[in-house]
Amino acid sequence: MIVGRREAWTGRLLLVLLMAVTLMPFVSLFFTALHPSGSYPSGVEWPSDPQWGNFAKAFQAAQMLELVKSSTLIVLGVVPLALLLGTLAGFAIGHLRMAGRNVVFLVFVLGLTLPFEGIITPLYYQVRDMGLLNTRWAIILPLIGLYMPFAVFWMRAHFVNMPDALSESARIDGANVWQLFWRIHVPLAMPALSSLAILLFLWTWNQFLLAIVLVDDPLKRTMSGALGAFQGQWGTDMPLLCAGSLLILAPTLVIFLIFQRRFVTALLQGSLKG
């Protein structure tokens, strides 16, 4: 099949081209990061004298360790609680099926498309009145609320497919609802839960708007928000900015490459469901 072979080669060429375009910005960042600090390199060219020290310099300038710690604390504050609340609600709506479930589900679903900018103004005043401005709680608590539509939607989609017979036999064996939830349904929901955890981790780590509005101190922000501040401070020193950007996006990149299969599946499912 000549047609088939030619198609395959066009396909391969296209794929390579597409990958090149995708990787180009990263390569450009990397090459520029190796130029002497303070210089203004043109385009993408390998420097005559690569300055690997720029990464160490940016590591210090951006206070990377503090940033990683801050982002980790925020993720630890958001993800476990959001998972728990989303699972509890999804279980009730999808499996216990109490009266009024459709109304409450619709209320959650309407929040799925909400742009965060829509509520950022009142959120600022609300967080200020709670005395949480400039603390990590200012990012953590609103994010949990903002993730509820997706978390509930996601977990309900899992629980609605769980057979009733499973729960009924557990109930006959004397399990109460709480035991039924923890001993039977949470272990069975692990695949759905881990995908959701990956998505929530990613969205939290990369959250920008809440970080720059609600927290002034870059060291108490998410990675993304800190990068915004780093750009403001070092924007004129291109090599240092590029080195800093690479360092700041390195953690997600590393985690992504380790768990890439789960990530790709989670992102695909996530966009299909959302």
Add this chain to the structure above:
Amino acid sequence: MTRPTPESAVDPDATRPGPAAVTRKRSPARSGGLRTPSWVGWLFVAPALGFYAVFVLRPIALTVQYSMYRWDGIGASTWAGLGNYVKVFTDPDLFASILNAIKLIAFFSVIPVVLGLAIASTIRRIAESRLALVARTVLFLPQVIPLVAAGIAWSWLMSSTGLVNQLLTSVGLGGVARAWLGDFSTALPAVGVIGAWVLLGLCTILLLSGMSKIDMSLYEAARMDGAGPMREFFSITVPSLRQEIGVCVTVTVIAALASFDIVYVSTQGGPGNATMVPGLEIYYLAFSERQVGMASALAVVLMLLVLLVALPIQWLTKDRSS
């Protein structure tokens, strides 16, 4: 195979009067399939609903309330009725930000979906190859990194001495080289290109995974009937991917209308107001210019706009066969 979408996800039991109604008659205090009292279910929902109410529903209500007042965020506020909304649609700068967001749809949605469809159907036959598996990982990178980093990297690529101009000069097009993000006529398309870069990989892979579910015998039958690749594409591929296309369009249109991170980092809305979008305008109005009422009116318009666009797409592309 039914995939849940917001509309199809409403509980099937709700519309089925049969057995559920019988159970309810037998034990009026209990409802649901598991003979659990309703209040237990509500206890499970309560914490999620609480967070949602405090940090989402209340702020939405407050946004609507603020939008009816003139308020600087500190002093007393004065009633403005619908005045702020009138201004959103009559003030050229404010309305231009909404138009810009709509123009961005061409780059954030049309390019990734159309190009994604073309690419996915070209590489469909090698979707299982090793190269395609590597590509799956690479094409997802833009989805994983912070948008801020994408903005920084692309601002550098499109600067006056960046790679884009370097390439143009090398093919003899040095005449059109410019600071793409700093030029009034090219700034908005340049921002759009960044968005297209972020979303193209996601759309391609989403469409590709949808294509892998299409029955290959459909294509064989079409080839036997003498259909060319174009005919195949429009008669088989596109209709079968209705749902995946719907998802791509929804996700990317929302990303365009609610864009913030990329614009904030790459142009801050400039030059002039050339790349101002509603999200950024809300941020400036509320936190720099202290016009909380105006910011809120624009926020309400933005929320409604997103909902008005997202709901019809969901409805149009809903899988009616299931």
